[in-house]
Structure formats: structure tokens, C-alpha cells
Amino acid sequence: MNLTHLDESGQARMVDVSEKPISVRTSTASGRVLLSEEAVAILRSGDTPKGDALGVARIAGIMGAKKTPDLIPLCHPIALHGVKVSLEIVDEGVEITARVKTADKTGVEMEALTAVTVAALGLIDMIKAVDPAAVITDVRVEEKTGGKTGDWRRS
Amino acid sequence: MNLTHLDESGQARMVDVSEKPISVRTSTASGRVLLSEEAVAILRSGDTPKGDALGVARIAGIMGAKKTPDLIPLCHPIALHGVKVSLEIVDEGVEITARVKTADKTGVEMEALTAVTVAALGLIDMIKAVDPAAVITDVRVEEKTGGKTGDWRRS
Amino acid sequence: MNLTHLDESGQARMVDVSEKPISVRTSTASGRVLLSEEAVAILRSGDTPKGDALGVARIAGIMGAKKTPDLIPLCHPIALHGVKVSLEIVDEGVEITARVKTADKTGVEMEALTAVTVAALGLIDMIKAVDPAAVITDVRVEEKTGGKTGDWRRS
């Protein structure tokens, strides 16, 4: 099996998708930021900081999705028609989910993964003074729909 | 304890560091991309694709470090004086380490974490046709040196 | 009535437009930069500086329109098919008009407003040594055409 980003001589390229049809595609990715009890308590404490820390991370994730082709060298610049980033505080930290939708020629898995990781980085930046040991973990595509390869769901 | 990015009324701001002295600071972060056996075998197979897949991810990580203030809403734009991103193939996937150095007024933990995560995203983009189930995990600061709060090392 | 960028729980998201049809849409926005008499006289004085100051502002506005999705957190990245920025010197300063056109799934009001404001910022940067008290004022959408909500014209 070949790595599709590499041509027959192994050189990196942006794969030609000009002949692929435009179709509606979605991708959902998830991930977690593991935090100390103290950091979770602050996020949960219900005064404004909590809202803002998650709010800043959510905006970072949405804007991060738009920067995917700037960050991933061989990623196609594509239209993004919908991005939703959710953050939920749990006992171990914060769970992040990103859902991205497009009607274009390539899938949006990388955009969904980028949204999750940038939201996670944005969250860590907000609480690193409290918890310098935060960990980003379990960042992964959960499902994708649309496109020639069809639907895929993590088993 | 307060979240330093939020002012007394809980509103997000970029913290004033204008009075902080310039000092040499470093940060090392690490993370892993978990891959299927097939994907690891392809990366290990020693023909050009392997080099290029890791090489693209390495460049993505270095360039990602430079984009940190674009990605993290409240991060200061600072000088970056050295960035090194290493990728090592192991049985479970690829281990990534980023070391960032600066002589400036704030630390570079976010830059090191960003370098690791963007390298991980870049790597996944290279192999997602082979392994759509890749997972980014254990992304964390390992140590930092310099600055007023002094050295910190993950225990 | 709801804010369409916020979902039912009030969290920011990029609204899903994947099902919206592609149609030709235009938007015209305008604004003014109020300047001192001395600054207006310099802009009017007919030697090269005048042309260049307006020329730099015009280019800033056109390039600014292209950066709209980078600047506005929840704005969709869309195709821009035509951008025209006009600056006219008047007694009180400079009047700026931007007209943006696309054939895409969302309107271009934000792009037109961004073109006007960035042109205004670019102009101020050129003359702030002469007039540090310049004011940007009356930046607003004048009209839009196309899309499901149809034409709109400021009354």
C-alpha cells in the first residue's frame, strides 16, 4: 500500500483531487485534556473565568480548523461550511469534540483533528499557571461521512 | 488561585509582560502518535516515503512553533531562537519531541506543545490513507528552564 | 430572535451552510476617515505622496478583504471573486467605499466591512505622523444583493 501524499519516487506532493466530485462530507474528532483536581475545580467554580477559559478554547478550535491548510503541509485548502467545537468539564479534565462539515472535494478529518488539538492548546494556555502538567490525550477521528471511501466509524 | 489570562472581572486579556526581564528560556515537550502495525511497517520500510513522511512532519512542527501566537488567542508573539523537532519510530507508532529556546520575556511551553501537536497532525495527514484510526496521545511539557518561576521538570 | 452564530446552549460555532446554494452575491460598505485640514492638504497636494498614501490604503483594503476569515472568528472562508476599494479625498478627510462580489454560499458583508476598515487603518498609518487624531467613522454596509434573504439597502 502506498502513502498517497508521496509520488512514485517518494517525493511529497499535494495529491490531485481536481476530478473528484463535490459532495457533502463531515468528520467528528475528539480528545481530552487531563488536568489536576485544582484546575478542574477552578474551571467548575462557576464564576466568569470558567466560561471564558472554555470560550477562548472553543474559539481557538474553530479558528484553528480554518488554519488547517496553513499548518498541514500537504493539506488542500478547502471550503469549510460548518464547525462546532464542544468542551465538557469532567473529573479528569476537559473533553473536547469537534464536528466539521463541508461540501467540497476532500474530507475534513484533518480539520476536525486540528480543531480539537488547537482547542486543547488554547485551553492549556488558559490554565498553565495553575497546572503546568496538563496533558493532551486521545485525539482521534471518531467518524467521517461522505466522499468516495464512504462512511467510517471508529470501532 | 487565579487564571492569569483573566482579569479581575474574568475577561480574557493578553497579560502584561512588558516589565519582565529578557532571559534565556527553554521548553521540551513530547507526545506520541499511535499507529497500526501496517502503518509502522510502512514508515520503517526504509524506502524514500519513510524519510519524507517524518521529514514533512518535522517541518510542520517547526513551522507550527512559529505560528503559536496565531493559534493560541492570548499567547504573546515572541522571538524564537531555536526549534528542534525529533520523530522516532517505535512499535506503537511515532514518538515526537520538540525543544524550543528563546531569549525573551515569556516562556516557550506553548510553542513546544504546538510544535509537537502540529508535527503529529502533519504525520497523521501523511498516513491517514493507510491508518485512518491514528491517535495523538500523551502530549505534555517535559521540562522548562529559565524565567521568574524557574525550572520545572515533570515528576 | 436568535443570534445565528450561537447554538441552542449559547456556544459559539461556525453555522452550517453546506446545504445553501451557490449564488452570486455582492456587498457594498462605506466609511470615512476624519482628518485635520493639514492632513487633507497634504493628501491633496498632488505630488507623489498623495497617490501613494491612497494607493497603500487601497491595497491594504483589498488584501484585508481576503483576510476576513482569519480576523472574524466565526466567518466562513469563502471565495472572493471581485474586490474594489475606492478612496476619495473630501474636505473632512477621506471617504472609502468597498464593493465585494462572490459566487458562494454566504454573503460578503463582513468582507466589505473588513475592506473598508483595513483601508482606513492603512490610511491612518500613512498620515499619523501628521495627524495623530484621525478618526474612523460611519463604517457600515450600504447594500447587499443575492442569497436567500435577498437584497438589502440601507434606508
Add this chain to the structure above:
Amino acid sequence: MNLTHLDESGQARMVDVSEKPISVRTSTASGRVLLSEEAVAILRSGDTPKGDALGVARIAGIMGAKKTPDLIPLCHPIALHGVKVSLEIVDEGVEITARVKTADKTGVEMEALTAVTVAALGLIDMIKAVDPAAVITDVRVEEKTGGKTGDWRRS
């Protein structure tokens, strides 16, 4: 009097500041977004949307300040050591203030003006479905401190 961004033949250039000393400089700018009564009522209504709409605008403004040298053609890329953007709902709409601080070779008036205008654009994007007639007005530098030309305050 000359336009400092233009050389003796009237051609645009980025002015040489390499010999200027580094000093602490601040700038405060303000502006307003005029809104319909209905839009103000929604922003005031106290459920989550309000917080988020202002929160998104605030983040847009802070990130916008960092993009100033990308937007303003002849602006120097400089360090930003602190950025604070405040939004207050008033009867006519929203008042925006941005305060920017640096220790560098040039002033930060353009950064403060950019923070205000991008926050205003971000706010309009959040409420344009409710109020397509929003107007950005009275964007101006209120004061600056530091640098060779010294302090300046709008009279």
C-alpha cells in the same frame, strides 16, 4: 511636513527604526458599534449568548492586534507585551476600548486601533442577522505614552 512612510521620491517604505531605543510604550484606542434597540436588548438579556457575543469580539480584538503588521502594509512587526480589550453595552450599542503595551522601538497606536476595529467587526458578525444596519463609529486613539515624541492625549 512629510509623510514619514514615504521617502524623498514619494515611494512607500517601512521607515528605518533600527537606531531607536527600546522603551515602554502604551496606547489606548476606543470606538463604538451603533446597534438597534432590539440588538442591544439581546446583548443585555443576560443569558449565555450575550457573554459569548462580547467574548468572541474580545478575542477577535486581541488576536487582531497581533495581526497588525499583516494588515497594515508599512507597519513594523513588533513585540506586543500586553493587550486588553473591553466591551461595554450601552443604550446605543457597544463601546469598545483597547489598551496595548509594548517595550519596543515603535509605538502601538496602530495595534490599538486595529484591536478596536477587529473587535467591532467580530461583534457585528455575531449580530448581523439581528441588525444588518450596525455602524462602526468614532474609532480613534485616545492616548499614547512613551517613545521619542512623548505622551499624547486627545484633547
Add this chain to the structure above:
Amino acid sequence: MNLTHLDESGQARMVDVSEKPISVRTSTASGRVLLSEEAVAILRSGDTPKGDALGVARIAGIMGAKKTPDLIPLCHPIALHGVKVSLEIVDEGVEITARVKTADKTGVEMEALTAVTVAALGLIDMIKAVDPAAVITDVRVEEKTGGKTGDWRRS
């Protein structure tokens, strides 16, 4: 004959292409970096550095193609559906070819030229310690296909 980027009064604008049909278009551009014998020998010497220097330049070129509308003031932001950058070591230095493909409303000549020049800049950055006298030369469009003006080939 007119310069199409300038309107009837000579002011720069982004030309309206909203009515142009979407069609598959390609462009190939080429260029050369002239290097010293010593630099060519190092690039040819077959250990890892050689691969990496060309690999970094190739990635720079591909990513540069995506940045074309950020770099060229009046360029339309368009979809890029395929980018391939090739570098070949010859006696005088390195020959670079870029081939860009899209299905959109405008041609991709500027994207192909940008890919070649940014790859050349990336290569020079890798070897300038060895050869500070490197020269970029003969950067030009070789051919384009598609679009209303039809195919064109350098004679």
C-alpha cells in the same frame, strides 16, 4: 491594451471573475538556483543532508503555492487541487519545476510561479552558509491549460 488589474481610472482592484465558469486549469512553471561547485557537491554527496535540503525546499514550495493570495495583492483566493514541486540537482545548481492544478474560475500561473520562487528561497536558506552568492534565475511560466484564453506554451 489595458492592465486588467487596473480599472478605467487606473486604480488597483481585484478583477471580477464571478461570472467565469469553473474549469480544470493547470500551470507549469520552472526556475533555477545557481550554486557554487562546493554547494552542488554537498547537495550531491548522498548523505541525509542532501535529501533534507531538497525536501525542505519542496515543502516550502508546496506551502508557498497555498499562500499565493496572501502574497500577491490582487490575486484571487482560489481552490488548489494539486501541487507538485520537483527539484533536480544539476552541475550549475538546482532546477525547480512546479505543476499546479485547479478546477476554479481563474488560472494558476501565479501559484506555479510562487511555488517555484518559494522553493528556491527555501533551498537558498538551507545552503547560504555554504554559498552566500546563490542566484535565483529563469523563473517563468512554461505552459498553462484551460480557461477562456485557452492553452499557452512558451515558445
Add this chain to the structure above:
Amino acid sequence: MNLTHLDESGQARMVDVSEKPISVRTSTASGRVLLSEEAVAILRSGDTPKGDALGVARIAGIMGAKKTPDLIPLCHPIALHGVKVSLEIVDEGVEITARVKTADKTGVEMEALTAVTVAALGLIDMIKAVDPAAVITDVRVEEKTGGKTGDWRRS
């Protein structure tokens, strides 16, 4: 001799310059765009378009210099304290010179080369409808001053 961007194992990295002193450094680069007689005549014809075509290219070059660390993978993000881009119409086309100045830890040769090439691309974009066969040639560093390696001048 080694390629300084590659470490002992040949992997790309951003070289550590944190210990290098800050000093004033300049670099001048030049290049040419070869054009058809018709294109030169249009540029020379003295009505507004001429000024604007060169003006747009000049702004593109200055803004391009600021984007150097975004374009060149291993380039340090540094302060730019002065950028001047000159374009002169000659019989064969347009000669471009860029002079860049900084007080920082690394040289600005790449910034000067980037300014020249992006100005050249910007110029070609303005006249490609008239002359699709334009060629960028002879882009090279003419001299640099400052830094540990001292002054260098093309012989």
C-alpha cells in the same frame, strides 16, 4: 563543511541563535523581471496604471519581507526595522532592489531576497494579461553588513 540548518544526523532544525548578540544588520538584494517591449511601453506610458503597477509590486515586496518566516521553513522570526523596495523600468523590463535593516540576532539576507521575489511576483501579476512570458531573473544578495561573519559584498 556542514549545512547549518541540519543537525549531526541530518535532520532539519531551526538553529539556536539565543546566545548571539543583537547587532544592526543590513542586506541588499536585487533582481529583474524581463518583459516584452509592449509591457515595458505600457509601464512607461506615464498614465496612472504605471504608477500603480509598480506601487502594488513595491507594497507586495515590503509585506513579503514581513512574511519571510512564514515562507522559509527554518527561518527565525525576527524584528524588521526598515524595508525599502525600489523598482526601476529599464528597456528589458523592471529592475528591483530591496534593502532590509534590523537590530537582531540573525541576518536579513532571506528577508531581502524574499522582498525582491515577492515584488517580482506582484509585478508579473499586474502585467501577465499583457505579457504571459515574463521572467524573473538574477535574484541575488548584493551585500550584507553586520553580524559575526561580518560584511559581505558580491564580487
